[in-house]
Amino acid sequence: MSTILIGGGTGFIGKHLSRTLAADGHEVRILSRSARPDAAFKTFVWDVKEQTIDDAAFAGVDYVINLAGAGIVGKRWSEARKQVIINSRTGSTLLLATTMARLGVKPKLYLSASAIGYYGDRGNELLTEPSKPGNGFLSKSCVAWEGSVADIDNLNIPTCIIRTGIVLHPDEGALEKMLIPLNFWVSSYFGDGSQFYSWIHIDDMVNTYRHAISKNLTGIYNGVAPNPVTNKELARALGPAMNKSALVVPAPAFAMKLAMGEMSHTVLDSARCSAGKLLATGFAYEYPELDGALRNLLRS
Numbered sequence: 113m114s115t116i117l118i119g120g121g122t123g124f125i126g127k128h129l130s131r132t133l134a135a136d137g138h139e140v141r142i143l144s145r146s147a148r149p150d151a152a153f154k155t156f157v158w159d160v161k162e163q164t165i166d167d168a169a170f171a172g173v174d175y176v177i178n179l180a181g182a183g184i185v186g187k188r189w190s191e192a193r194k195q196v197i198i199n200s201r202t203g204s205t206l207l208l209a210t211t212m213a214r215l216g217v218k219p220k221l222y223l224s225a226s227a228i229g230y231y232g233d234r235g236n237e238l239l240t241e242p243s244k245p246g247n248g249f250l251s252k253s254c255v256a257w258e259g260s261v262a263d264i265d266n267l268n269i270p271t272c273i274i275r276t277g278i279v280l281h282p283d284e285g286a287l288e289k290m291l292i293p294l295n296f297w298v299s300s301y302f303g304d305g306s307q308f309y310s311w312i313h314i315d316d317m318v319n320t321y322r323h324a325i326s327k328n329l330t331g332i333y334n335g336v337a338p339n340p341v342t343n344k345e346l347a348r349a350l351g352p353a354m355n356k357s358a359l360v361v362p363a364p365a366f367a368m369k370l371a372m373g374e375m376s377h378t379v380l381d382s383a384r385c386s387a388g389k390l391l392a393t394g395f396a397y398e399y400p401e402l403d404g405a406l407r408n409l410l411r412s
Contacts, residue, residue: 113137114220114325115172119204120179121153124284125225125276129177129318136322141169143180160203163210170217175325177223180204181257184229189249189374198253202260209263221328222264223321226275228310228336230254233381236308240386241275241332250377258332270330277310277336277385279317282409286379290350291410299351299358303365305344307382310336313399313409323395338387338400343379346402353406 116133120126121142130153134140140153143165148155156169160180182200187193205224212218231239232246245251254275264271280287293300312320312335320335341349344360351358368376387397399405 113139114174115139115141116175116177116325117141117143117156117169117173117219118177118179119143119158119208120181120225121177123179124281125279125314125317126179128281128314129179129321132318132322141173143169158204158207160200160207163203163207165207165211167211167215170212170215173217174220175223176208176212176219176221177321178204178208179225181225184227184250185375185378188372194249194253198256201253201257205257205260206263209267212264212269213267218267218269221270221272221325221330222261223272223274223324224258224261224264226254226258226273226332228275228277228334228383228385229378229381230258230275231383231385233307233377234384235382236384238384238386239334241334241389248377248381249374250381270328272324272329273332274320274324274335275332275385276317277312277334277340277383279314280311280405280409281314287409290347291354294350294354294356294358297356297358299347299360300363301344301347301360302363302368302379303343305342305347305362307343307380308340308384309343309346310334310340310383310385311346311402311405312337313397313405316397316399319398320390320395323390323393327393329393333390333393334385334387335390336385336387337397337402337405338391339402340384341402349402349406350410353403353410355411 229250
């Protein structure tokens, strides 16, 4: 089995991925901002802002996965916050690249997260990996994020970038927030609800990384299920998935913009992303359809 070093291993996707990789028999190491002697996995301290890291983390490492980055939602997008979001992503890549160069470490594969925010607001257009980036801050941040991986490429280390879609889990991420109105027998969509959401079940997200490792995939892949839906379709599906009756109502776009400012792009933008490239590598989805994914997540 392999030794796998993960930046961002305690985040939403990272903790699910870490547990699964360990269950597969791999040695999982986590990069953390603080020492965690009681953590489930061996932890090594790094500080992206100060560009410092514990070199011992890289001893005998086979794969490096970087999921690290400041949260997109939670704080309004002031200019300072935008810079934090970008720097946390490009800075973590730079720190890993300079450390591996200094130590002469060459893992079999470097895997980096990105996001489908790369594409911006594209309506009904089917978006494949060669599609051009969109406009706006989400696109700008993803372009910078992916561009920073060139520092790894320059070390002749194979790289794989996963453009993450909307990852579904009932206790975390976007789905957790969309479920709150159901406590009041309401399910809300945003604006007119016509924007496409390219979603993926958390298990399939984890399996995407496992598949990339097992196949040593290189290049860029959309980490999404093969059947994107509109925001209104997602809102309509939540009640039945929980065996609940719910009135499906809009949250007006102007109200979202007023409440969230520029961050409203995270819920109002449309990105209809193709999973074709990942499917062509032999990846098999456990939950290719939204109804099956929601039943699994919400009825357990």
